Amino acid sequence: MAKLITIRGPTRGREYELDELCLLGRSPACQIYIGDLTVSRQHARVTSSSGKWVVEDLGSGNGTYVNETRITQALLQNDDEIRISTSVFRFVADEEPAGGRWVNMVTVLAGNEPGLVNTVTQARVPVPQAFLESNTSELTIRGDLQRAHRMLETIYAVTEATANVLDPKKLFNQILDYLFNIFPDADRGFIMLLDPNNQLIPSAIRRRRGEGFSGGLVVSQSVVGQVLQEGKSVLSTGTANPKKTASGATKMCAPLAAGGKTLGILLIEGRVDGRSFTQEDLDLLSGVAMQAGVAILNAHLHQLLLRQSRLEQDMAFAKQVQRSFLPSEPPEVPGFLFSRRYNPVFDVGGDFYDFIPLPEQRIGILIGDVSGKGVSAALLMARLTSDMRYFSISEISPARVLARANAALIAGVQDNMFATVLYMVLDVPRRLLTLSNAGHVPPLLRRGRDGSVVEIDEATNLALGVLPDAVFDEFAVELAIGDGVLLCTDGVVEAKSPIQEEYGFSRLQRAVASASPEAMIEGVIKDLQRHSGSTSQYDDITMVAFTRRT
């Protein structure tokens, strides 16, 4: 087998048997790792093609030299010297020497005199078979140490490279990149993660050559089962019998786990013409999978945090949008007094209200509640407010205004959104209030003459956004001096006591006891607080009140 022998540099004395592909560089995932800062992470590679060996520079910073000539690519001859920064490797061509086998030289030779080359040459003498057998245990131990070292280096490299990668896609690619470097015979790599239903979903797939796939992934269910259930790595022949793993393993599968939870599997499939995977390869894959599991869990947690903060940003934006649509001051209307209260629980509630100045001394009064919360609710509310303003100017009848708003809502929003709206028009000179209600909490009318309070349940129709051809009716009532009207949202009526009892209409009716709109609202708020006691406000509370003064 062809080799590279380090004759100068940090790894001097080491011999590397050349596989079909051998990477040289500062990345510990390289087959020939050079711990030297002047060396690029993937500096050069040595590949073979039909018995010829070629060295290529991989766009390194400081170049690759063969016999002191800088190259981009060169055919290697026996005894050529490859220099990468301060490291020099001698290429030994593939010749089977007579009289014995080459020992895989692992001893780092002592001494730093230039005479080192000779020492290495001495180490290359053929070793008789008998000697090999008698020293097997020692050599095995050395081999194990070397392997353990390689494995630690690799795992360290994976940890280092993945520790701060928080984008799952990048992370998966990074992990697969490393595995392809470590396993030159890998043809395809898969990261498959368990979804909430415990189904394995391919999350990243990498193929060494070309794009796309020549075939689907064939992996025995029992192999995957063993990996997932027992948390064990498995070598597989890819045939129906997963027990045949001793030789000819073409697939390796390792569990991805972290925090005591199985996240999925890592699967490496070998080239058809490549060498079989060994137990050593599998151990290495398990080590990488362990680190990868931790990194994947981290990335997942980070995604959750990110989503959370994005949501918070959206909410803050929605809050701005929403507040900008609510009138800042109650209107000034001759002979009438207006007041309103807006207490949202969440940053973005679904409640809204509006006062719309209309021609001929009329004023539109609107209160509503949009289903859902957050951005979609805020946008729907914004849209509904502008629709209502537009339709209330072009239509005189409140029922018509709601019918048009309903049609617009049906046509243009998400199908799971709807809204309740109570819309009334106050004709100031005639003291006439005409209202139409789309599924909203009915308004209360307090008569000034006797202080009686009634619920105006008339003209209550289907909520907006449910049925395209919904029919709306309207109801008119004349307001006498001292009469007051209170509009509220369901957060008021449905407010709970500590024993989960709803505030309800009868309590609300009793609480509406004052002649001024401000005191009306204040009275209800106080009574609500008494009812709720220590229970925190669960829903938005919005109220609008007005009274006829003269």
Added chain:
Amino acid sequence: MLEFKRDQLDDVEVLTLKGNLDALTAPELRPTIDELVANRRTKVVFDLRDLTLIDSSGVGAIVSLFKRVRMLGGDVKIACLANQPKEIFRLLRLDRAFDLFDTVEEARGKFKK
């Protein structure tokens, strides 16, 4: 907590909901709703006997299925409405959109005519 069950009785889909249908649980119903629509199931009955609580997001989920099934020329009927959900349906005047029935059998029977 929401539990839901999907049964197919003849050509009628019966969705039985148990527990709370609110902002937290309504998204769980979404895939089923999408699937019903994708499969053009035009006869749907909600069995709400064991539904203890519904909020506007929950109503939104049912309304969503209703709107989409109606677009396909079908209908969604409601059976066994009780307690708080019944009150909410009343407040929103949803009886003007949905046919309400005391039993699932009655609701299914209406589809056959």
